[in-house]
Structures are given as structure tokens and as C-alpha cells.
Amino acid sequence: MPKSPPARKRAAPLEKYRGKRDFKATQEPAAKRKKESGHSFVVQEHHARSHHFDFRLEMDGVLASWAVPKGVPEDTGSNRLAVHVEDHPVDYGTFEGEIPKGNYGAGKVAIWDSGSWEPLEKNWKRDFAKGKFKFILHGKRLDGPYLLARMKEEPNWLLRKLDPATHPTGTIPGPAKETAAFVAPQLARPVPTVPQGKDWLHEIKYDGYRLIAVRKKGEVRLFTRKQLDWTDRFAALAKKLGKLGGGDFVLDGEAVVLDGKGRTSFGGLQEELKGKGEKIEFIAFDLLNADGKNLRDLPLSLRLEQLKKVVPKEDGPVRRSKVWQGDEGPNLFRQACKLGLEGIISKHSHARYLPESRRDWVKSKCRPRQEFVICGYTPPKNSCPAFGALVLGSYESGKLVPRGKVGTGFNEADRRALLKLMEKRAVSTAPFDAEKGVHWIRPELVAEIEFAEITRDGSIRQGSFISLREDKTAKEVHLDSVDQASIGEEEATVRGIVITHPERVVFPDDGIQKLEVARYHERIAELMLPHIVDRPLALLRAPDGIGGGSFFQKSFKDHVPPKVKTKTLEDGTEVIHIGSEEALISLIQFGVLEIHPWGSSFANINKPDTLIWDLDPDSSVPWPETLGAAFLLRDYLAKHDLESRVKTSGGKGLHVMMHLKRNHDWEIMKPFAKAVAARIAELSPRRFTITASKAKRGGKIYIDWLRNGKGATCVAPWGLRARPGAPVSTPINWKDLGDLDPRGFTMREPFKLPSDWKDITPQSISKALIKEVMDG
Numbered sequence: 063m064p065k066s067p068p069a070r071k072r073a074a075p076l077e078k079y080r081g082k083r084d085f086k087a088t089q090e091p092a093a094k095r096k097k098e099s100g101h102s103f104v105v106q107e108h109h110a111r112s113h114h115f116d117f118r119l120e121m122d123g124v125l126a127s128w129a130v131p132k133g134v135p136e137d138t139g140s141n142r143l144a145v146h147v148e149d150h151p152v153d154y155g156t157f158e159g160e161i162p163k164g165n166y167g168a169g170k171v172a173i174w175d176s177g178s179w180e181p182l183e184k185n186w187k188r189d190f191a192k193g194k195f196k197f198i199l200h201g202k203r204l205d206g207p208y209l210l211a212r213m214k215e216e217p218n219w220l221l222r223k224l225d226p227a228t229h230p231t232g233t234i235p236g237p238a239k240e241t242a243a244f245v246a247p248q249l250a251r252p253v254p255t256v257p258q259g260k261d262w263l264h265e266i267k268y269d270g271y272r273l274i275a276v277r278k279k280g281e282v283r284l285f286t287r288k289q290l291d292w293t294d295r296f297a298a299l300a301k302k303l304g305k306l307g308g309g310d311f312v313l314d315g316e317a318v319v320l321d322g323k324g325r326t327s328f329g330g331l332q333e334e335l336k337g338k339g340e341k342i343e344f345i346a347f348d349l350l351n352a353d354g355k356n357l358r359d360l361p362l363s364l365r366l367e368q369l370k371k372v373v374p375k376e377d378g379p380v381r382r383s384k385v386w387q388g389d390e391g392p393n394l395f396r397q398a399c400k401l402g403l404e405g406i407i408s409k410h411s412h413a414r415y416l417p418e419s420r421r422d423w424v425k426s427k428c429r430p431r432q433e434f435v436i437c438g439y440t441p442p443k444n445s446c447p448a449f450g451a452l453v454l455g456s457y458e459s460g461k462l463v464p465r466g467k468v469g470t471g472f473n474e475a476d477r478r479a480l481l482k483l484m485e486k487r488a489v490s491t492a493p494f495d496a497e498k499g500v501h502w503i504r505p506e507l508v509a510e511i512e513f514a515e516i517t518r519d520g521s522i523r524q525g526s527f528i529s530l531r532e533d534k535t536a537k538e539v540h541l542d543s544v545d546q547a548s549i550g551e552e553e554a555t556v557r558g559i560v561i562t563h564p565e566r567v568v569f570p571d572d573g574i575q576k577l578e579v580a581r582y583h584e585r586i587a588e589l590m591l592p593h594i595v596d597r598p599l600a601l602l603r604a605p606d607g608i609g610g611g612s613f614f615q616k617s618f619k620d621h622v623p624p625k626v627k628t629k630t631l632e633d634g635t636e637v638i639h640i641g642s643e644e645a646l647i648s649l650i651q652f653g654v655l656e657i658h659p660w661g662s663s664f665a666n667i668n669k670p671d672t673l674i675w676d677l678d679p680d681s682s683v684p685w686p687e688t689l690g691a692a693f694l695l696r697d698y699l700a701k702h703d704l705e706s707r708v709k710t711s712g713g714k715g716l717h718v719m720m721h722l723k724r725n726h727d728w729e730i731m732k733p734f735a736k737a738v739a740a741r742i743a744e745l746s747p748r749r750f751t752i753t754a755s756k757a758k759r760g761g762k763i764y765i766d767w768l769r770n771g772k773g774a775t776c777v778a779p780w781g782l783r784a785r786p787g788a789p790v791s792t793p794i795n796w797k798d799l800g801d802l803d804p805r806g807f808t809m810r811e812p813f814k815l816p817s818d819w820k821d822i823t824p825q826s827i828s829k830a831l832i833k834e835v836m837d838g
Contacts (some may be wrong), residue, residue: 066781075124078148082166090161091153096123103199104155104176105134110169113748117144117738119179119197119222121190124149130221133746134175134204136684138225139341144210146217175686177201192470196224202800203686240356242278242310244285248348248409251420251810252427255573257396257408260388263362266398267381267405268345269326270318271533275303275344277311284317286533296337302379312351314415315344315383325403326509328529346373347383350415358415362422365415390718391426399428411626421811431512431528434465435536437493438502439484441715448477452509452527453500455493456539462493465541466521468511471528480530483507505536516541557581559624559647568607568655569788573626574809580650582782582809587643589815590657594646597663598629598637600775605653608784612655622650631667635773658775662724667772669724670731671824674776675739676766678715680759685804687749691763692716692799697741702831705816708799710806712783712791715763716799723824728772728834737836744838779819782809793819 095478102120106730107113108129115133118125120534123562128144135142155176161168165192182196189195193212199205207224256264259577273292274285276388282300285291293300299317319330319341349369350358357365367387373382386394395406405427412423421768428786440450451469455462472480508531514524521539531673554577564577583590604612617636622628625645640646649657661670679688692708695718699706707719742765743750751762769776777783792807795818807813 069699071826076149076151079150082148088165089157089159090162091151094151094153096152097785099123100152102152102176103179103201104476105174106157106200107172107174108167108169108647109171110161110167110181114384115174116147116171118150120154120155123152125152125154128210128219128221134221134636135223136204136686138223140223144219144221146212146219147501155660158519159772175201176204178203182207193219203684203690207568225783237355237357237360238353240351241354242276242312242351244274244276244283244289244416245312245350245358245413245415246289247272247274247287247314247316248415248417248423249420250423250425253573256391256406256426258389258391258426261411261416262388262391262408263366264391264394264406264408265347266403267407267427268316268318269328269404270316270331270345272348273315273317273344275300275311275315277303277306277309277348279310280304280507288533288535290533296339298343298346299342299379303344306372306380308372309353310351311345311349311353313346313369314348314350315346315371317342317344319343319830323401325401332529343379345381345383348415349373358417361412361414362409365409378457378679395426397427403708404428404431409664411721427793429512431510432506432523432541433531433534435462435505435509435539436484436503436507436509437462437464437505438496438500440467440469442499445711446477447474449501450578450715452480453496453502454511454522454525455505456541457537459716463520464494464496464522464524466517467527468509468513468522468525468527471512471526475528481495481606485610503778506534508534508539511649520750551820554580556584557647558645559644561647561651566607568604570607571607572581572786572788574788577808579655579782579788580647583646583650584643586780586813587646590716590778591643593645593658593779594657595641596639597782598631598639598660598667598773600636600648600658601654602656602784603653604655604784605794608655614783617742623652626652629664655782657778657781659778661770662728662771662772666724668727670728670770671722671724671728673720673722673731674769675718675735675736676715676764676769676776678711678717678764678766680761680763681714682761683749683763687798687805688714688716689802691750691765692718694745695738695765698738698742702835704827705820705825707777707793708796709793710789710790712777712781712789713785714804717791719808721822721824724824725826726832728770731827732767734827734832734835735767737838739765739767741838754822780813 074094075095081740083090085092098122099122104118106116108116112115114131115128116127117130117134118127121696127147127150129140129147130142132142158172160170168561177200180198182198188197194573195210196207198207206637209224211220213220272287274429276283276285282304284296284300285289286292296317298640317331317335318326321327331342346369349365349372352368357368369382373380376382376384391406398406406424408424408426411424436452437455438453440453442448443450451467451830453467454465456465481581487506489502489504490658492502493505510531511522512526512528512529513522517523554561561580563575564575566576568576568579570573575728601615601617602612604610618628625642625648627639629639631637661672661674663671675690677691699720704720709717709719711717739752746835750765751759752765752767753759754768768774779791779793783789783791788809790807790809792804793816795816
């Protein structure tokens, strides 16, 4: 933290605070000034004569304070009136409780957020005195740069959140201290179309070795993405990096060699590594640590500002990657392809750096290109030296599967060098069926291959060898989902179900095809099926993709898809249900995108085994408010010894779920669900409502309890949503909810079963508890 300036002059510190309170009648902290000044902040929700929020910044041993009627803004560009009030003691920052009637400020006080703050300018005291003060908050809810600006005269000020991508940064705001060390790199997922919008930044995709450069106490070490120390191999490059100004750092970048046209050449890089490597250059595209401070929690835009200080040039042997803004991405991609480059990388400007994550970085490739495992080779034919073609594979579900052959892209030296490496790894057993005469080898070598597409049987077409990859292990090699879906056939098969028109684009903005949707459901079937098998389903179909319209369907009048079942209930209702993975894929072939199960199963259709509260925020509600509502609901249920789970809605909200023993029918449990929602809404009528009317939900979170009732449905856990981006209603752990990005998860995430959702044990609710909740 920066050193605090000298204390502001006050004739009688906290005199106004002391004069307004009778400390014999209120438990508020005494008017005591702190000798040493810190940088804490607190926001307290105050239910006084008029409901408002008190915003307090620690300065010179007291809390400078403002009353903010509409709350501290959490979105950039929002202006809020902040009325400057008397300073408060620092101890007030931990005060919660009831100020008794008859006292100044009578009403309930609760801490809404707290943390630390840091000025954006060195002369912040001067700026504060002039009435225009920029600072950064680091709280549980509030995070980022803010401005406090005095209006024409006291006590009225303006409070605004600034855009982290554009505000000036005099210091590195708020990062924690951390010794410079290796950080696992963030990864990019493949997408078929370049993302657009002002929040995206774009760079050329370089053809080299991804390296993490660590300088600690003057010594530079270079690591591969799997933390192999390759400093000796890149000794000349390490010396170049050591000449950068400043102190310790951790840089993310690419080691490259440029060809005669200024393009990165992986073949040229490999040749240089055989010698002294003097031509190898380093292109830095991210800064993860600077001067012993962890920068990974800062938005990318701020990290790039700091990167300019460490790597000031965009040319030379150590340079910064050039960045293109927002909607320049598609044109950059077209130019990259025209120049024969591999493609581009796009990154979300507000995103944190998340090691190993593929959420906020995407890659658009001019031609499919990725790694495959060399499993064997065929004998040479005609004048072809050394061998004929490489037999390729990749790992899927822990097993090697065939991906075809590649026989082009080699020169004679490549072939002879490769043959020596392969002969050392000869084995007699085959990992999969193939043509006769193949020389099999241990699956250890990884080759990068460029190809036209993946055929229906999963093999590459028109493949060309690029190079060996020493920075990746064979076990890491899986077929990229987008490449896997790039099939130019009229039909494909998934789990024995024929998928017609696999190339049909279902999500136009994301280029996601029907086959990729089917393979997503194949991948998550084991997770999803326990929540949808043997219960009635409502299905949202979009046969022509989400751009062609959609409709709900609860029964089939004519054609029933293969493996899918129908049932007539006692009241004559016709329902759809499934019992297998094949049936799930069959629904996708039928154009189904969303699957919404009932809250009861055929075991007892009149008695629910799940209850759901859908927290649906108005568009103006800040994301932390939605998180807070979920925690309030969880804690209320826990107070009654009821366990709950949470999942994203696949939209802007959250779903809180309870799994029950089938003890009570819907006539009892539906009113109970409403009563729980009402109890939460009563805690803050300004923030919550249980009224379905859109007109009465403005600025509030609607706690939707109506999803509980016979025939009512809610999207299934891991269920896809028919919305741009292909979001998924994803189960998560309660402990991870606070770190959840409001954009949620898409179908291209690597999903797994969260610990909160393992071994679900249904729970009982007594009639006494139901009555207690209903009575309030």
C-alpha cells in the first residue's frame, strides 16, 4: 500500500460525530481517533428514516463518510448522489446492529461490503481537497476504480465507477505481494467465428513455443506450459530478457523465429535450437507478476498497461504483442489468413488471468491445426524415403482412438530423423485396428498437423505434417471440439443415433453446429441423466437453430424419436420421458436444445423430490446482489437444518435447489416454497419481490417460486440454453459461488461433478417446520 500523507488538519476531530450521539443510549463506537491511518473501506446498509447506504473511506485515522441513497454503483458509467456527512471513527467500520429509536440515525445498520482502497494518484490528498478524487476499491462485492467528485458545493458529491479499460493508472492498484515464480499459462479454446464487441482484444496467433519467463533477483528462467525448465535450450533468449529494465517479473509469451516475410516459422525455430539460438525472439503478451506483486487478478486491460512499462517496444528481440481493439477482430482474421498465418487469439479485456482456464481466451484458426499422437508408420513406397505415412491418434476418455494418416509436409531430412526416433520406440502391439503392415511404436511422440477437416469416422482429411511438439505430452492430446465438429458430411453418428445435417448451424453468433451440440450431450450425459431420467420432461425445440424460432413441447402427437418414451398419467396427461444416453442424443437429433424436468418422478408423481427457487434479477440489478440473494436463501434454509445446492440458470440468475424425500404432496410443498420466498423478500423489500408481474419487478430480484407445482418445470442441471453463447445451467459448489463470473459457463467448458452435488441424500421436512415457515 502507498504511504499515507500527513493527517488532514481538523480543529476537533470527530466533534460532529460525538455531538450527535448519546453513547449511553446507543452501542455505536465512541468518538476515538486512530493514531495510525490505514486504507480500509466499508459500505453499511442503513434502514433509518429513509433507507440508504453509508460509504466510508479510512483517511487520517477516521472514516470519511457519505450517505448514498441509491447505493454504490457497480456498473461503469452510473452516477450516484453521495451526501458528505460527518467523519466516523475507524471502529465504526465493524459496527452492525440496531440504533434505538429516539437516537440520531435510528434503525438497523448492516455491513454490505468491506475491504481496502487505494488511491490512483500520488497526490490524492490534494485531489481530495479540490473535490475530484480517484481510487480503487478491493472488496467482496465492490472491485475496481471509482471517482468521487464534489458538485457545486458541499455536501453533495457524485460517486461513479470508472471503466477499468480506460482510467489512468498511476500505480499498480491493489495486487497482493508474491514472489516471482512459474505460473501455469491460461489457455485458449477454439471457436469457428471471431468474437466481436468493444470488450474483446485481438492478437496474431504466433507459431512458436509458449514460454513463461521468470526473472527473480536478476536471474531469468524459462519454462514450458508444463513447467519444464528450458532455460538452457533458450540461453541466448534468457540473456535478452535479462536486459529488460525494472525488477522481478513473470511474463507470458512466445519464443519465435521470423522468416523472410516477417512471419513466425516453427521450422525455423527448431533449426535455431540446434545451434546457439541467436535469431530467437520473445513476443510478450501478458504480465503476471511485476516487482513482487501478483497482477493476475487485474483485468487484462490493466495488465497490458503494466506490460508496456516492462516491455516498452513492439519491435526488437524482446517485444510486446500488437493488440487490435474490439470489432477490428474479423478484419484482422481475414488479413491473417490472407498472409498465410495460423490465425488470431481473442481475449476479454475485463478478464482476470486464470491458469489452465479456456474461458476468456479463444483462438480462431485459418485452417484447422492441432497436435496428434504418432502411433506408428507405414513402409515407404516408390521413391519415398524412410517411411510412407504417419499413423495418428488422440486420446478420448483415456483411450487412443485412430485419427487417420499423414504423408505430406516432410522433407527428406525430416523423414530420416523421424524414422530414427520411431525405430527406438518400436512395439509389437497395436493400440487400435488399422491396415496391415503398420510399424507400431510407443505413443510418445506428438506431431502438429494441419488439415482440411475431420471426416465422419473421426479421421483427418488432407493432412500435412508441420513439426514435432516437445512441449506437450501424448496424454494431453485430445481432439479440439470445434475441429471435431467441422464435418462436411450429410450425417454423422453419436452413440448409435444418426445425426442428420450435422453441419447445421444452431448458434449462429458462435458458429456451433448440430453435431457439436450432440457431442456436448454425449459428454455430459453421465452428469445430467440422474436429474432427468424417469420423470416427465418439457422440451424446447429449435429445429433450424436459435435464429429460426423455438417452441416448447410436452408431448408428441405424431413421431416419437427413437429410444424416447411416452406415458399417460392418471389424470390423462400425456408426457415425454427418457431412460438412457441414446434417448438423450435422440432428442438432440430431433432439434431439442433445452430439457426441463418436472420436480417429481414417476415413483410418485404427486409428491415432489426437488424444490427450486429461481433468482431472476432485473437487468439493472448488480451481479453481487444476485450472489447475496442466493446466500441469504441458503442461510435461511440452513437455519432450519435444510441443505440446499446452487446452479447457474444459464442466464443472468441463479437456481437454489433442495432435494427431498417424497413425504408431502404438491398442495403442501408449493405453498411452502412460496413462504420461503416471502421470508427472504421481507428481509429487503427494496431488493426482492415474489410478484411475477414484470411491471413490479423493476430494479429487483424476482424470487420465482412458481417452478414448484405439478407440471411445473425448470431447466435441468447441465442443461443447455437456447441463447447466444450456448450457456449451460451449471451446478457449482457454494464455496465457489463468490468467485463466479456473471457470464457463467458455456457448453465448451470442461465440466465435472462438484463436491456439493456428489452423493445427494434426500431430506425430510416435518409438518411442524412447514407450519413455522408458513406462519413467518
